[in-house]
Structure formats: structure tokens, C-alpha cells
Amino acid sequence: xxxxxxxxxxxxxxxxxxxxxxxxxxxxxxxxxxxxxxxxxxxxxxxxxxxxxxxxxxxxxxxxxxxxxxxxxxxxxxxxxxxxxxxxxxxxxxxxxxxxxxxxxxxxxxxxxxx
Amino acid sequence: xxxxxxxxxxxxxxxxxxxxxxxxxxxxxxxxxxxxxxxxxxxxxxxxxxxxxxxxxxxxxxxxxxxxxxxxxxxxxxxxxxxxxxxxxxxxxxxxxxxxxxxxxxxxxxx
Numbered sequence: 196x197x198x199x200x201x202x203x204x205x206x207x208x209x210x211x212x213x214x215x216x217x218x219x220x221x222x223x224x225x226x227x228x229x230x231x232x233x234x235x236x237x238x239x240x241x242x243x244x245x246x247x248x249x250x251x252x253x254x255x256x257x258x259x260x261x262x263x264x265x266x267x268x269x270x271x272x273x274x275x276x277x278x279x280x281x282x283x284x285x286x287x288x289x290x291x292x293x294x295x296x297x298x299x300x301x302x303x304x305x306x307x308x309x310x
Numbered sequence: 311x312x313x314x315x316x317x318x319x320x321x322x323x324x325x326x327x328x329x330x331x332x333x334x335x336x337x338x339x340x341x342x343x344x345x346x347x348x349x350x351x352x353x354x355x356x357x358x359x360x361x362x363x364x365x366x367x368x369x370x371x372x373x374x375x376x377x378x379x380x381x382x383x384x385x386x387x388x389x390x391x392x393x394x395x396x397x398x399x400x401x402x403x404x405x406x407x408x409x410x411x412x413x414x415x416x417x418x419x420x421x
Contacts, residue, residue: 199353226407228407228408228409230409230411237411237412237413237414238354238397238409238411239411240408240409240410243406243407243408250406250407251406251407251408253408285353285354286353287353287354287407287409289407291407298344298356298359299356299407299409300355300356301352301353301354301355302353303351303352303353304352304353
């Protein structure tokens with residue numbers, strides 16, 4: 196079974212621009228979560244989607260948004276990029292919407308650099 | 311969310327057992343204890359989880375204190391490939407898929 200894939204793997208953008216990152220979950224998984232990882236703040240939850248609906252949202256400004264398509268693929272968008280948005284963005288998929296008995300599978304991440 | 315406390319870093323020799331501690335004194339009765347690890351340049355990967363009893367799988371063992379205020383992840387024979395950041399996370403059973411990561415423990419394995 197193919198793992199979680201994220202595209203692109205690396206991205207360089209300029210302040211003020213916007214960016215869209217893509218995540219394809221493991222086949223059959225309907226839950227997709229996004230995380231931001233920075234050296235200063237560590238791994239922080241951005242949001243989770245299940246069946247095209249946002250189920251949970253972390254403490255990030257409205258510049259960060261996401262969506263999920265009917266095939267469970269997900270995209271996240273960051274508008275008006277700031278230098279502090281430079282980070283590794285990770286996507287995770289799960290077969291269920293909740294439940295502590297189920298693990299999450301992470302992709303390799305997209306490394307975003309804002310200059 | 312209940313918090314976890316882990317040492318910032320630990321060192322181990324290759325092929326020796328490693329015990330990674332985690333304190334979670336405010337754990338609630340329905341919180342499961344999960345461990346993930348993040349190898350260099352990779353996303354986190356699931357290691358093991360448990361509720362009250364000790365658990366074993368092909369990757370590791372999880373020892374949970376009787377009062378559940380602490381737990382220990384045990385790697386029975388560390389290899390160089392086990393060098394990673396290990397995260398101890400509490401998950402409530404009906405709290406969705408959000409994982410709250412702390413700082414984790416950076417494990418260094420010496421040959």
C-alpha cells in the first residue's frame with residue numbers, strides 16, 4: 196500500500212505570495228490532518244479534515260486554510276506569506292475520524308522557505 | 311490536553327537496551343499513551359500505544375506505571391537506525407485525530 200504523499204517536497208516563495216501544498220492520503224483513509232514544524236515551536240496542529248469537512252482547527256491565523264476533495268486528497272493554502280511561515284508542513288492520514296486505538300500515518304513533508 | 315514531560319535528550323550505545331521515560335501526572339482515566347518517533351528528514355511514525363497494561367510490538371515495549379502517571383518506552387536493542395526524536399503523547403479516546411506534540415526526547419545512538 197502506498198504511503199502518504201506530499202507535493203511538492205521543497206518550495207521557495209517570497210514574502211507576500213501565497214502557496215498551496217498538496218497531500219494524498221493512504222488509499223481508503225478519509226481523515227487528513229496538517230501540522231507545521233519549526234525549530235522554535237516544534238510540531239503544531241493546523242487542522243483536520245474528514246469527508247470534506249473541517250473537523251478540528253489549531254491556533255493559526257486565517258491566512259492558513261485547507262480543503263479536502265471527494266477522493267480524500269487535501270490541500271492547504273497559506274496566503275500573504277511571512278518569513279515566520281518557513282517550516283516543514285506535514286500531512287497525516289488516518290482511517291477513522293477519532294479513536295485512540297488508531298495510528299496516524301505521516302507523509303515526508305513539504306519544506307517551505309519564505310524569503 | 312494533559313501534558314507530558316520528557317528529557318530533552320538521551321544517549322545509548324548500539325545493541326544495548328534504551329529506556330525512554332515520560333511523565334504525565336495529569337493524565338485522565340480515558341487518555342491513551344501514544345509514542346511516535348521522527349527519524350531525521352522524515353515525518354513522525356507511530357511506535358506503540360497503551361492504556362493501562364504493558365504492551366509489546368515488533369518495534370518496542372511500553373511499560374505503564376500502576377498509577378498511570380508515568381510510562382517508559384523500551385527499545386530492547388538500539389540500532390543506529392533508532393536515532394530519532396521520540397514523542398510521548400496523550401490521546402483521549404473521542405478527541406479526534408489531533409496530536410499534541412511536546413518537545414520529545416532526542417535519542418542518540420553511539421556505535
